Amino acid sequence: MSLFRKTGRGVVDDSKVINFTFDGKAYQGLEGDTVASALLANGNHLMGRSFKYHRPRGVLGAGWEEPNALIAVDRGKGRVTPNVRATTQEIYEGLKAESQNRSPNLKFDMGAFNNAFSMFFPAGFYNKTFMWPKSFWDKVYEPFIRNMAGLGPAPDADDPDVYASTYGHCETLIIGAGPAGIAAALSASKSGERIILVDENAHMGGSLRSTPNIEIGGKPASKWLEASLKALTKAENVTLMTRTTATGYYHDNFVALAERVKHHIPNAKIGKVREALHRIRAGKVILAQGGIERPLVFNGNDRPGIMLASAAQTYLGQYGVAVGNEVAVFTSHDSAYQAAFDVADANTRIAAIIDVRSTIRDDLIMGATQRGIKIIKSAAITKTFGKLRVNACEVYEPESGKKTKINCDAILMCGGWTPSLHLWSHSKGGIKWDADLAAYIPDMPNENAVCIGACNGDFGVAAALSAGHKAGGGRKAYKTNEIEFGSGVVLSSLPSYLDSSKQKAFVDFQNDVTEKDIKLAVSEGFKSIEHVKRYTTNGMATDQGKTSNLNALEIASKAVGKPIEKVGLTTFRPPYTPTTFGTFTGYRDNELFDPTRKTPIDPWAEANGAAFEPVGHWRRAWYFPKDGEDMHAAVARECKATRESLGIFDASTLGKIEVVGPDAAKFMNLMYTNPWSKLPALGCRYGLMCREDGYIYDDGVVGRMAEDRFHVTTTTGGAPRVYRHMEDYLQTEFPELDVWLTSTTEQWAVIAINGPNARKLIEPFVEGIDLSPEAFPHMTLREGKICGVPTRLFRVSFTGELGFEINIPAHYGRLVWENLFEAGQQYNICPYGTETMHVLRAEKGFIIVGQDTDGTVTAHDAGMSWAVSKKKRDFVGKRSLARPDLVAKGRKQLIGLLTENPNEVLEEGAQIVDDPNQAIPMDMLGHVTSSYWSEPLGRSIAMAVVRDGFDRMDETLSIPMPGKVIKAKVVKPVFYDPKGERLNVV
């Protein structure tokens, strides 16, 4: 057993030795230890390097507030967790922990040269330095900043672990299981309502674990705790959750709980839930978050071995670890005396208690005297000594000017206490300044919530217990024998004889912000605390300033010359402590990240070797490569086969909305630019939809099934927003119309058959429909049967060939597809995907909304004025189309482009200019929206939006590309069969 282990104390099991490594070196700890307590038990205080100056650092705290001792826990490839607090990571057999922010190792760190030059790194250093010359930006400054930035190793592989998420509900959620939270749970549990009590630590008990020897109602705190937890475990309406952090408090008592399920388990298997996010909606929230002790800001206050007094108490009470052999205590508050007495009672020598105050409570003096502890009043530590661990300090007494060097291997400091208002602030609860505590405490709630115990400013065990019992609906008053928690003084700077510019007095340990930096920020004109924070980065590290905010505020308020309550507090934001992406992601990873929609024909495409592409949430067949073809070759073959004979295409993803009711035509007239009143039943029409701003929103073929029924199709990606757009207008602007909208996208499978042999293919399968061109002309629809299945058969074409779109109930989709495919063999039927569909439509100049339009293109700009009714009095977008900007000259208009070199295929998105020799930045006329190789035409084709494009027919424009300029001629965007004769093959 090590020198620093005091056996028989706390939660550790003296009989269970655990082996782990830190920076590759083997250590032993006990079951129940954290990495920090185990290292301290081994006499090792050096656990990290600071962010900016790479100064050696030990632990400052013993819990979640810890700014210094950050480690990476290495569980193999893809399973390295950076920035874990050594003070909260429980050890387990085989744990591998690494220190951070050092190279090559913790004891000798090259980055520490920053420390030697720290006068060159004041607040705002980066903002001031990395400005000019411009040539330094990417060669000098960026590599330097990249090297400096970041904390801990970034992951280099996918995280293979599994994360979970759940929802939960309860009448009362209690956050924090210290004395206040446990007493609240005890009294609330009597109601029989659902109670959840959560604590971020492995064991409930909070401060009671650090002070096991005080008596509650005559019983040792440890016994009271044991009995209380037993009662709560037994109560069926109480759920106890340990290792669970309430990370955020959102509207209407919605609280996120992050549970670390497997962080303490050796060899945790992949496939078992590692972390879980519980989203709780609570009727009432009781916050018992406790308080955090404040460091004292003095020269050299960051040397390993210097820590908060309460931390030493916790290491002793909870883990049975002494933090040193000879300990100095430096305080401005009464509470440090209890810590000193606890340490002394465990047979550790107290070198001295150095108190900045001149008067000290009698009972504290008596307690010290009884233990033979020397108190130095009206004094301060002005220097500390030791390289990787403190070995002495200099005590300065300003009244006499006396300086004494005192040997010590640890210094416990206490600058008062800060109630933890983090979650209270997330909930937008009000706060007010408490001058006695020199801290902010809760004011009016914004949710059904209450703060109790230390986070409400009620310090001490008895106060916490009584407040807890009351919050849970009881009225028990608890009595303890603890030393009165007492009070302290807060000094914005401690007495020193040293020039303040020579001191290294740290405020924010993790971001290396000193007292000097904060004063500098104020002197440079930053008066708002939010600005001081951002300029100095105080409170912006991974600990969010849990130990530094109030000290920074104190210093800033003095420097600004305003009382602290007028300076205000920076805003706390979720998460309370760093939370892994895995916790937030939960199950929604890989294929569950976003749902993938598949058509009924998708399995056939997969079985037949399709390459797929995502379109919206859909997975669509992109092309069907044969015998090692690349996309170019496959698409060329598919286009040729379709134009020459027969192609088959899965169009099931098209959005479909059934518009039904006596006023259906009236509604269609308002929602689309086209006129609908005169479209006869069983007629089809291309519909163009605008938003109220006049720009194209969506398009698609609409079939009129009957006077009062329209079968509307939308683009694949646009279906949800078109449906919402229609519902919005129907419910909000046109509620007098008797119309019903139903999304039917997934009710219909759609098979598009295109090519000269399309009619011949389907003829044998169709019942009850005369397919002859005279009886069934282009742009009409019929109802009947195909393969014995009811169908809405549209004669439409998005390719320019004779075409049919076969709508059948979705679950028959694959059956009909397979029948047609088999019968199509005699015509060399060719399945094609979205790429060929895009090429075939571009050859005809049909637009794709969202590709050839971008939300700033009107029907006129797209050359589709024909689709806009001149006669209708009203439709959505009509008034905007008359706005001066939309009728002005100089608008970008959709035209075709033919490159001078027919083999050159333009890049989509490429910019277009008039004169490529003009100075940069050039006057850009527009850009290429669609561009393909056209196999039937034996050349490339493109569509583009170009300023005043309609007036530029036959002009030659330039497309500058890296290393060359491509010339192209402006043409009408119809490249293939401009007269549309191919629709009429018999």
Add this chain to the structure above:
Amino acid sequence: MFEIHCPYCNEKRSEIEFAYAGEAHYVRPTAQEQTEMSDEDWSRYMFIRDNIRGEHAERWWHNSGCNMFFNAIRDTVTDKFVMTYKMGQPRRTETQIEAARKNNAEQKAKS
């Protein structure tokens, strides 16, 4: 994550079931009004909203629920819903909003 009372379902449901739908009580001008409106007035209708600090009348859509659009008064300072009411009902008066606030406070006190 709000709990929002849908006036059609007459139930409080979680915010994930809803979508925000912009400021309420901007009535689309009739065809006649549109032809008579200046370009400036039309632009104002189209693009300018009040961005109120305090009691904001806004529309929400219960898209993963009953599919209805409805109106709400939300206090943009406290970020609390004061009341919700059906589409087509008139803009709520100061008195009505005050009464709703009082009622909410009483309900809260009871729980």
